[in-house]
Amino acid sequence: MSLNQISIALLIAASSLPAFAQTKTIAERLGYPPDSKLLIIHADDLAVAHSEDAASFDVLDKHAATSASIMVPCPWLTEVAAYAKDHPDADLGLHLTLTAEWKSYRWGPVESKDRVPTLLDPSGNLWPDVEPAVRNIKPDEAEREIRAQIARAESMGIHPTHLDSHMGTLFAKPELFAVYVKVAHEYKLPFLAVRGPQAPAALLSMLSPSDIVLDSLVMADPSINSANWKNFYTTAIQNLKPGVTEIIVHLGHDDAELQAVTIDHPDYGAAWRQRDYDAVTSPEFKQALEQNHIILIHWKDLKKLLQ
Amino acid sequence: MSLNQISIALLIAASSLPAFAQTKTIAERLGYPPDSKLLIIHADDLAVAHSEDAASFDVLDKHAATSASIMVPCPWLTEVAAYAKDHPDADLGLHLTLTAEWKSYRWGPVESKDRVPTLLDPSGNLWPDVEPAVRNIKPDEAEREIRAQIARAESMGIHPTHLDSHMGTLFAKPELFAVYVKVAHEYKLPFLAVRGPQAPAALLSMLSPSDIVLDSLVMADPSINSANWKNFYTTAIQNLKPGVTEIIVHLGHDDAELQAVTIDHPDYGAAWRQRDYDAVTSPEFKQALEQNHIILIHWKDLKKLLQ
Numbered sequence A, B: 001m002s003l004n005q006i007s008i009a010l011l012i013a014a015s016s017l018p019a020f021a022q023t024k025t026i027a028e029r030l031g032y033p034p035d036s037k038l039l040i041i042h043a044d045d046l047a048v049a050h051s052e053d054a055a056s057f058d059v060l061d062k063h064a065a066t067s068a069s070i071m072v073p074c075p076w077l078t079e080v081a082a083y084a085k086d087h088p089d090a091d092l093g094l095h096l097t098l099t100a101e102w103k104s105y106r107w108g109p110v111e112s113k114d115r116v117p118t119l120l121d122p123s124g125n126l127w128p129d130v131e132p133a134v135r136n137i138k139p140d141e142a143e144r145e146i147r148a149q150i151a152r153a154e155s156m157g158i159h160p161t162h163l164d165s166h167m168g169t170l171f172a173k174p175e176l177f178a179v180y181v182k183v184a185h186e187y188k189l190p191f192l193a194v195r196g197p198q199a200p201a202a203l204l205s206m207l208s209p210s211d212i213v214l215d216s217l218v219m220a221d222p223s224i225n226s227a228n229w230k231n232f233y234t235t236a237i238q239n240l241k242p243g244v245t246e247i248i249v250h251l252g253h254d255d256a257e258l259q260a261v262t263i264d265h266p267d268y269g270a271a272w273r274q275r276d277y278d279a280v281t282s283p284e285f286k287q288a289l290e291q292n293h294i295i296l297i298h299w300k301d302l303k304k305l306l307q
Helices: A004-013 A050-061 A077-086 A130-136 A139-155 A166-171 A174-187 A224-237 A258-259 A270-279 A283-291 A299-305 B005-011 B050-061 B077-086 B129-135 B139-153 B167-173 B174-186 B225-240 B256-261 B270-280 B281-292 B299-305
Strands: A039-045 A067-070 A092-096 A163-165 A218-221 A243-249 A294-295 B037-044 B067-070 B092-096 B163-165 B215-217 B242-247 B294-298
Touching: A039 A050, A039 A092, A050 A077, A050 A258, A050 A270, A050 B256, A067 B167, A077 A139, A077 B092, A092 A139, A092 A166, A130 A166, A130 A258, A139 A174, A163 A166, A163 A174, A166 A174, A224 A270, A224 A283, A243 A270, A258 A270, A258 B050, A258 B256, A283 A294, B037 B050, B037 B092, B050 B077, B050 B256, B050 B270, B077 B139, B092 B139, B092 B167, B129 B167, B163 B167, B163 B174, B225 B281, B242 B270, B256 B270, B281 B294
Parallel strands: A039 A067, A039 A243, A039 A294, A067 A092, A092 A163, A218 A243, B037 B067, B037 B242, B037 B294, B067 B092, B092 B163, B215 B242
Antiparallel strands: none
16 A cells, blocks of 8 residues: 555656746736745545545535545545535546555446456456556556546536546556646646656656646655644645645544544554544644735636636 | 335245245254244345444344345445455355445446446446336346356355345346346355245246245335334244244444435435344344244355255
């Protein structure tokens, strides 16, 4: 299991922008001073479990997160579709999903299985980890599946504001990143890509001048002591630099369902997700945003820049 | 939605046995006096939700239910497979599943979707109710799917003791019942069929002389007042007649997960399943079994009679 691989994988998605960079900053293009600190507070993994949905909907309703993304192959998609219908302004993207990482609770692809055989582990579910997924998946089958995920979301009335990648699988190999960028371009959707010092030229070369690349990403990792959770986030907010940052959180309630979903995996487990919920809804978090003059934005704001 | 259709559908599965009936009663064949009251206490719907699994495992461990059956296409199958591995004596069959009846929580087939297109509703999940399932499903695709469900269970180390049908879909049309009987015969598995006064000759003619047919079935239905739940079961036990009866229960905890799974559907909902759990684990239930000299049996006992 390596949900924590996402932080490494994301860093290779893009580095400092090459010569074709926009001359105006994203802040300016959105009507803010050029050196503004813009922040997306993003809840991952909607539809994976009811506990995850309930906690995420609550945080979105409180405007304590600005955006979220949905795992279309997961069992609770219909619950999220109902929320989307009732909250047409909610900023919901698709967390394109090519893995099913939990021990007792699994899911398969949206596509017909015989059209995406390399996406399946021996049990007929999606691969349980990034490494076997990347080793086995043929890019054309990944493309077929992510197109099917977008089509299913659309058919259920979900109109995504952006795309990103569950566990970073689509960032983990140039051929998969190429599919991700190709499909995002075709749908005119912004997609998660972040500057980083180690971005391979092969990935960078796939971006177009109009693509929006985030400046930094913040996500809790297993090195953080649970007693220090809120402090991790408030410190991150204090240290934000001008540009666009996304804080990725995983929200849930530490209840029987989520404990069973995440069994034997404390990293990104039920208590972890409860800590994330407690942190983003805390007065300290809100105060840190205010004191550091953080401007909260949504993916749909970035989407407008593409039109 | 019509989980309650199961009681009607089951009644048409078989009526009083025709001339080819075994001369010895099942009780005698199992080594009991001919007029014994044999009872299977059967938990349906394993794998549908963690709450369902946890409650069912607890009741099986307490020997308050003797048997259970598993919904192979459902998300929590791996949790049940782990239980089966840890409890090789557990009496677990397959609750062959051609419907996905809940509002916010859905599942698709085990088979590749383009090999079973008539099993899918417009959202790509299994049909939400028996009526559209029976109207749309081609029998050869139903056969393909139930074979895939058996194969997946076997591949995960689940060796089923019997077969039955979720929501009675396979009892609702002769062509589907024929598939059910054909596959059960091929795997040499006993399958749920119950004598009833209205059994059509078309269904009866599909049974072979060696098939085991239960004498009666008891299942709570929406007409029962929730305050009268335990009394419904103890009265049913007092009224048991000689022969083989199955009491079907739906076990779960009335928690956030199961409330969300069964949202907007109090019949067979979370509180209902908690009431079933409370009833079968109650001292009154146990006392009724003892006072009425009920002999608890398992499907695996019946399976041995086929060999």
